[in-house]
Amino acid sequence: MADAESVTNILAGLALFADLSRPQLEAVAHTFDEQWFAQGQRILRQGLTGSGLFVVLDGEAAVTIDGQTRAVLSRGDFFGEISVLLGEPPAADIVALRPLRCLVLSGADVEAFLISHPRVMYRMLQAEARRLRSANLWRS
Amino acid sequence: MAELDTRPFPPGDYPAVVVGSGPGGLQMSYCLARLGVRHAMLSADPAPGGMFRRLPLFERLITWSKPHAPAERGTRPYEWYDWNSLLADDPAHRALVPEFMDGTSYFPSRAEMERGLAAFAERTGIQVRYGCRWEGTRRKSDGFVLLTSDGEYRCRVAVFAVGAAQPWKPPIPGIESVPHYVEAKPVRAYAGKRVFIIGKRNSGFEIADALLPWARQIILASPRPVLHSLLSRSTSGVRARYLQPYEDHVLAGGILVLDAAIGRIERTPDGYRVFAEGTTITRALTLSADEVIAATGFATPLLDLPALGVATVNEGRIPALTPFWESISGPGIYFAGSASQGASGLRKHGIGSNSGGVAGFRHNARVLAAHLAETCFGVRIDRPVLRPDQVVPYLLAEATRAPELWNQQSYLARVVSFNRERGIVDEGILPLAHFVDAAGPDAVGMVVETDREGNHYPVAYVRRSGRVGEHALESDLMLDFETTPHRAQLRALLEGLM
Numbered sequence: 001m002a003d004a005e006s007v008t009n010i011l012a013g014l015a016l017f018a019d020l021s022r023p024q025l026e027a028v029a030h031t032f033d034e035q036w037f038a039q040g041q042r043i044l045r046q047g048l049t050g051s052g053l054f055v056v057l058d059g060e061a062a063v064t065i066d067g068q069t070r071a072v073l074s075r076g077d078f079f080g081e082i083s084v085l086l087g088e089p090p091a092a093d094i095v096a097l098r099p100l101r102c103l104v105l106s107g108a109d110v111e112a113f114l115i116s117h118p119r120v121m122y123r124m125l126q127a128e129a130r131r132l133r134s135a136n137l138w139r140s
Numbered sequence: 141m142a143e144l145d146t147r148p149f150p151p152g153d154y155p156a157v158v159v160g161s162g163p164g165g166l167q168m169s170y171c172l173a174r175l176g177v178r179h180a181m182l183s184a185d186p187a188p189g190g191m192f193r194r195l196p197l198f199e200r201l202i203t204w205s206k207p208h209a210p211a212e213r214g215t216r217p218y219e220w221y222d223w224n225s226l227l228a229d230d231p232a233h234r235a236l237v238p239e240f241m242d243g244t245s246y247f248p249s250r251a252e253m254e255r256g257l258a259a260f261a262e263r264t265g266i267q268v269r270y271g272c273r274w275e276g277t278r279r280k281s282d283g284f285v286l287l288t289s290d291g292e293y294r295c296r297v298a299v300f301a302v303g304a305a306q307p308w309k310p311p312i313p314g315i316e317s318v319p320h321y322v323e324a325k326p327v328r329a330y331a332g333k334r335v336f337i338i339g340k341r342n343s344g345f346e347i348a349d350a351l352l353p354w355a356r357q358i359i360l361a362s363p364r365p366v367l368h369s370l371l372s373r374s375t376s377g378v379r380a381r382y383l384q385p386y387e388d389h390v391l392a393g394g395i396l397v398l399d400a401a402i403g404r405i406e407r408t409p410d411g412y413r414v415f416a417e418g419t420t421i422t423r424a425l426t427l428s429a430d431e432v433i434a435a436t437g438f439a440t441p442l443l444d445l446p447a448l449g450v451a452t453v454n455e456g457r458i459p460a461l462t463p464f465w466e467s468i469s470g471p472g473i474y475f476a477g478s479a480s481q482g483a484s485g486l487r488k489h490g491i492g493s494n495s496g497g498v499a500g501f502r503h504n505a506r507v508l509a510a511h512l513a514e515t516c517f518g519v520r521i522d523r524p525v526l527r528p529d530q531v532v533p534y535l536l537a538e539a540t541r542a543p544e545l546w547n548q549q550s551y552l553a554r555v556v557s558f559n560r561e562r563g564i565v566d567e568g569i570l571p572l573a574h575f576v577d578a579a580g581p582d583a584v585g586m587v588v589e590t591d592r593e594g595n596h597y598p599v600a601y602v603r604r605s606g607r608v609g610e611h612a613l614e615s616d617l618m619l620d621f622e623t624t625p626h627r628a629q630l631r632a633l634l635e636g637l638m
Contacts, residue, residue, distance in 0.1 A: 006455065023401035023417035027363035033492075034453040035484050036460030038468035042577050048610050050488035050550070050589070089610075099451060099469055106490020108592040116420070 007034060007103065010057050014076045016127070019119035031113065032103035037061075037096040044080055044094040051090060052106045054080045059100035064093045072097065081124065084110045149180035149269040151291030155517060157182060158299045159274045159286070162190015163257055163498045164477015164505060165301035167226050169266050171509030174229060177517050180293055181266065182286075184273035188261040189254040190477070191305035197324060198350045199250045202342060202379045203499055205237045206246050211541070213238065219543035223499030224248055226260045227506060236260050247381070274302070276444050283472060297472055297516050299508070300445070304478035304496065308439040308457055312338075314405035318412070321347065321435045330354045330431060336414055338402055339435035340366045345382035347435055348395065352385060359427060360385070361398040363419045373590050374491045400425055405432060440479045445470065458482045463571035464511050465504060474512070480504045485573050488550040489591050495548070503544045503552055507569055526564040528638040531556060532630050534566075535586045539598035539613075539621045544569045545588045553585035553601065558637045576601055576608045582637050598626070600633055 007029040011017045017025060032055070037043050043061060044051055055078045063071040063079070070092065073079060083090040084107040105113055114121040158169050161183035169181045185193065196202075201224065207213075209221035214231045224237040237256030241248050248256070261268070269290070276287035283296040307320040319325075321343045327350050334357040337344045341362075348358050366386065369377035378386070389397040400416035411430040418425060439457035442450060450470040451460040459475055460468045461482035467473040475482060481495040483504075494500030513519035526534060538545060538554040545552060555567040559581050567583070575585040585601040589612070597615035601608050611633050613626055 021417070021422070023363065023403075023419045023422075026401040027399065027419035030362065030364035033484070033487070036451045036453055036468050038462055041462070041468075045576060045608075048486075048576065048608070050486070050591075052487070052490060101451075104487070106487065108490050 005058075007032075007057065010075070011103075014055070016055065016076065016078060016120060016123050018123065020117070024117070028117075029103075031109075032105045035102050035104055037100040037102070039096055039098050041096050041100075042093055043096060043100065043102065044083070044090045044092065046091060046093045047089045049089045050107065051080055051083060052104045053084055053110050054078060054094070055103045057101040057103060060097040061100050062095045062097050064095055065091065078124070078127070080104075080107075081110070081128075083107070147269045147271070148267040149182065149272075149293075151288070151293055153294045154178060154180040155295065156180075156297040156299065156512065157284075157286055157293050157295040158301060158476070159183075160190060160301035160303060160477060161185055161188045161261070161268045161270065162192070162301060162303050162477055163226060164303065164480070164501055165190070166257060166261055166266055167502045167505040168299055168301055168476040168509060169268075170226065170228065170260075170264055171506045172513070173266070175509055175513040175519050175521070177509070177513050177519065179299075180295070181268045182272045182274060182288060182293070183268050183270050184289075186270050187258065188266075188268065189257045191303050192250055192253045192257060194250075195305060195322070196250060196346065197321060197343075198346055200245065201247050201250065201253055202381065203375075203497055204246050205241060205248050207238045207241060207243065216543060217541040220541070220546045223494075223497065223547070224253055225256060226498070227502050228260070228264060230264075233260065233264050236263070274300075274443070277448060279448055297474060297512055299474045299476050299512075300440075300442075300479065301475070301477040301505075302441050302479070304438050304440045304458065304481070306439045306441045308455075309434050309436050310455070312402050312405060314407070315402075315434060317407050318405060318432045318434045321433060324433050327351060327354050332356050333430035334411075334428065335359070336361070336412065336427060336429035336432045337435050338362065338432065339437065340364075340378070340397065341435070341437065342378055342382060343437070344435035345378050345385055347433055348385035349382050352388070357394055357396075358385065359396045359398060359429070360389075361400045361402065361414075361416060363399065363401045365399050365420060366397060372491070373489075373592060373594055375494055375497065376492050398425070440475075445473060448473065453482065463573040463577075465508050474508060476505045476508060477501050480508075483571070483573070485548075485551040485571065486576070488589050491549060491590055493548050493551040495551070499547045500551070503548055503569065507552065507571065510568065521568075523568065524566045525562070526556065526566055528564060531564060531634065531638060532627050533622070535584065535600070536598070536622045536626055536630060539586055539588055540619065542569075545586070550587050550589045550599070553587045555583055555585045557581045557583040564638060572601070575603075579606060584634060584637075597621075600630060602633055602637075604637070 061073045062069045156179035203223040205224045206221040211217035240252045240255040273289040278285040286293040335355045337360045367377040388395040399420040403415045406413045412432045414427045416425040450467045459482045480501045553572045583603045595615040598613040600611045
């Protein structure tokens with residue numbers, strides 16, 4: 001914990017921000033807030049409004065719906081975007097499985113951020129496409 | 141012969157130790173003492189006041205204390221209009237900062253703030269061992285050993301209220317030759333000079349504002365665009381009283397506000413050269429300046445706590461904390477004062493707490509003291525029982541006037557529980573993040589929230605059979621939530637609980 005890797009260095013290695021220059025990554029690091037969550041702590045709460053877009057920097061989190069774990073998130077994964085894009089409360093709890101380090105951008109700031117960073121928006125769309133494909137494979 | 145040391149709290153064993161005699165430490169010690177928790181209070185300083193003994197640099201705070209306000213001075217609702225005085229049970233010890241203000245501004249001067257804090261320490265009889273510097277920490281089986289300049293203090297619980305006022309600079313090549321905000325010279329020294337300020341938050345704009353009549357040119361630069369409090373709807377942005385330099389920039393009057401990442405800084409025979417890259421507009425910039433100032437913020441002096449497992453955010457500057465202000469990764473290590481911002485809460489609509497300032501963290505300290513007293517030291521706190529007909533008016537009165545709910549929006553909640561055995565119980569003020577995640581009896585947590593359109597409104601978080609639902613009540617132009625529609629709305633939400 002003493003020598004946590006710098007946020008900008010971590011961002012440089014994440015697919016979501018792969019197209020950004022170093023100065024742009026620094027701006028992202030300054031725009032998002034950094035948060036740590038203790039093991040067992042909830043980050044998103046099913047049904048509660050007013051949250052944001054989270055990007056996992058370190059640690060792991062479970063996606064749980066009505067107490068059942070549906071997926072596990074780790075470095076580079078992001079969550080909260082569906083709730084923000086649709087303007088609805090999250091449909092799942094996100095719970096830290098071990099100490100979890102995240103960046104968070106308030107829901108109200110996400111639209112402006114994505115529009116001013118179209119390459120991040122495109123990467124996010126790719127990630128959503130992969131999720132959709134996985135979900136369709138699982139169903140078929 | 142050596143003089144007898146008459147200072148309180150000699151090294152030894154104590155149930156708890158509080159480190160720091162700024163407003164966070166004073167509030168913490170006061171609240172623990174009121175609850176009967178024995179503790180040692182240690183401070184490296186010679187007198188109370190913490191950072192307000194030397195900051196802010198230009199001697200004026202950015203938080204109001206209104207000598208004349210809609211609520212009567214010294215009452216609990218008045219605390220919302222007085223963000224700088226510490227909290228006290230005895231009305232004679234409340235609202236002390238306005239007592240020392242000379243009427244020239246509703247922002248106290250640094251000296252007025254310092255006098256108010258000293259008066260609080262003196263009148264409430266807080267004992268402090270001054271001149272005792274915390275130098276290191278060891279964990280032992282049932283607590284901690286704090287190593288100090290006076291010897292070892294063993295305790296079960298350590299509360300660090302050491303402020304967040306240690307000058308901090310980002311790792312930019314060449315920045316070591318740049319003075320930090322706290323090292324800025326008197327304004328006259330900048331007369332006719334080109335000044336480059338790294339940082340676009342309050343301290344950067346505070347300096348820019350002070351240099352308006354002196355500097356030939358001022359450039360402020362940092363990677364992200366300026367965040368204004370008027371737009372963020374919170375105190376996290378640059379405050380309105382520092383808007384003048386920004387207006388000058390907008391009108392192209394000699395001040396430049398740039399979104400740029402600083403790559404490196406070089407000394408030149410007559411000043412500095414700053415190499416930067418635009419962030420919102422991609423462009424390489426090479427800028428010459430006579431003076432550079434790093435208004436790059438502050439850190440909590442954590443000493444060796446990271447080695448004990450204390451995780452941090454913001455490049456090691458702030459400890460990451462649980463809703464009850466305990467290190468998320470260092471059990472038993474608690475924080476009061478500015479560092480309590482490390483418990484971020486729900487940040488509803490992106491609006492953070494006021495825990496970085498006295499207005500917010502004074503309330504946190506009172507909640508933390510009660511939590512420690514009950515969970516660590518077996519103190520029993522009597523909680524009032526309410527009649528069913530009192531619940532709705534009580535919660536709406538709290539939403540309208542409780543300083544805890546207004547200073548700490550969507551962060552601290554007034555909690556009332558509904559129990560078969562105990563009846564309807566006022567559980568006091570609790571962190572909202574704790575309330576929505578903790579198991580417990582049916583209950584309601586009342587908070588005040590603000591959305592991004594700027595509407596203020598009460599929100600009732602209602603826990604029924606272990607599940608928490610969120611219910612926003614109507615906003616009101618006059619901020620009066622005690623109206624007939626509000627009563628009807630809340631009564632319907634609590635149907636079946638009373």
